[in-house]
Ligand SMILES: [Zn+2]
């Protein structure tokens with residue numbers, strides 16, 4: 001047999017590697033993550049709904065093996081549900097963030113109100129307590145902020161579905177190097193930090209900082225509403241291990257997680273998407289606004305093709 005020249009061997013090796021990578025990508029996309037199947041389907045087929053595949057090294061699901069939470073499980077597990085008496089969210093700026101970034105606080109409050117279909121009240125800023133600061137790490141202990149500041153505040157507000165603190169200081173929690181936020185599934189409290197959204201490099205684009213902040217705030221507040229990390233679709237409720245993973249994940253809820261929130265709050269999905277679309281368009285977040293537009297079109301089509309009720313039929317001339 002004719003001997004292959006080294007150059008040809010290298011070329012063949014590259015070709016085989018490329019084929020293997022392509023095959024692996026295909027396998028990853030074709031094989032959904034975990035054993036559970038979603039128990040809520042999208043209203044219509046759309047490339048917007050991407051199932052979570054095999055996690056890549058370093059991603060949240062590669063590090064933490066999580067089973068996910070179906071809609072049926074959520075209904076059994078949820079301990080915090082909106083009622084006539086429990087229907088407000090409170091946002092409290094921690095430290096200097098309200099002076100440094102008043103727009104960010106205002107926009108976050110507005111977004112959370114639309115996202116969770118609740119009134120949001122922004123409280124006066126509260127100073128960061130010295131005892132929550134760990135000097136040798138130059139970070140704040142998120143648990144101490146939660147227990148020492150936020151928990152006593154929620155106890156004074158019997159109508160609070162959620163008490164959320166937003167800070168501009170780096171935080172850590174347990175054995176983790178840092179956290180963007182922590183929230184309690186039972187105590188209606190959360191504390192989030194935007195420090196890493198702009199701390200490493202000076203952000204030129206304010207809309208990126210806003211997008212990261214509202215993703216974080218809605219994700220953590222989703223936990224306060226009893227939602228576990230989503231393992232079914234690419235969704236704002238996916239766990240993320242890094243800023244790049246957060247940036248890769250969408251700002252929206254998948255069909256399963258949206259169904260959970262509909263059941264919890266009684267929100268109207270169509271009206272919610274209309275308000276979200278306006279919010280995103282005003283904030284110059286084009287992709288997110290386009291996503292909402294597609295959902296509005298889909299839901300309006302679905303509504304117009306739904307069979308009419310007996311009452312509506314009677315009114316028809
Ligand atoms: Zn989370």
Ligand SMILES: [Zn+2]
Nearest residue numbers: 230235254257
């Ligand atoms: Zn989801």
